[in-house]
Amino acid sequence: GAGVSQSPSNKVTEKGKDVELRCDPISGHTALYWYRQRLGQGLEFLIYFQGNSAPDKSGLPSDRFSAERTGESVSTLTIQRTQQEDSAVYLCASSLVLRGETQYFGPGTRLLVL
Amino acid sequence: SQQGEEDPQALSIQEGENATMNCSYKTSINNLQWYRQNSGRGLVHLILIRSNEREKHSGRLRVTLDTSKKSSSLLITASRAADTASYFCAVSSASGYSTLTFGKGTMLLVSP
Numbered sequence: 001g002a003g004v005s006q007s008p009s010n011k012v013t014e015k016g017k018d019v020e021l022r023c024d025p026i027s028g029h030t031a032l033y034w035y036r037q038r039l040g041q042g043l044e045f046l047i048y049f050q051g052n053s054a055p056d057k058s059g060l061p062s063d064r065f066s067a068e069r070t071g072e073s074v075s076t077l078t079i080q081r082t083q084q085e086d087s088a089v090y091l092c093a094s095s096l097v098l099r100g101e102t103q104y105f106g107p108g109t110r111l112l113v114l
Numbered sequence: 115s116q117q118g119e120e121d122p123q124a125l126s127i128q129e130g131e132n133a134t135m136n137c138s139y140k141t142s143i144n145n146l147q148w149y150r151q152n153s154g155r156g157l158v159h160l161i162l163i164r165s166n167e168r169e170k171h172s173g174r175l176r177v178t179l180d181t182s183k184k185s186s187s188l189l190i191t192a193s194r195a196a197d198t199a200s201y202f203c204a205v206s207s208a209s210g211y212s213t214l215t216f217g218k219g220t221m222l223l224v225s226p
Contacts, residue, residue: 004156033213042202042218091156102147103214105156
């Protein structure tokens, strides 16, 4: 089926506003991951879902970040009261199962906080 | 940290030459994977090598794994301008929950 999709592709927002980023994983993939990538940097792991459950939220940078997944499908990453340091590309990936298998990435959402 | 660390950070070569990138890690692994990223967008999986494998080939790609040295290398033979991208290694730990931990990447520039 189709690959991982993310929306929006680009988001420009003002400091202090809330943003919601969406990820549609590959159908049937039970595991879903969110990463953040600042310009010229590597991937920073944020959170993973096994089904609809996120057992470990310690990778989220602050309590302004939250994520949920419903129906073992779509996931949303919400950033409240955005700050300029939140500017980055947010990447979503999914895999068939959790255990270290190949991850399939979406194209990312490029977030710019002014 | 189990993070993969790529070396070099940047590599510039001419078309037709071979490109070699290295990755080191610190813990026991289930597998090690290499990904490619163009223009800061989504990563594309290239190849996965399991801890009990020593070498794997896919087209112009050759990956080696030395678990005694906790290192891997990615060789791209007969490089093309289209190979220009960032290349990341990612390790799947043998313990704990098994998300992947990515390195900071090697930026490869292949000039025509």
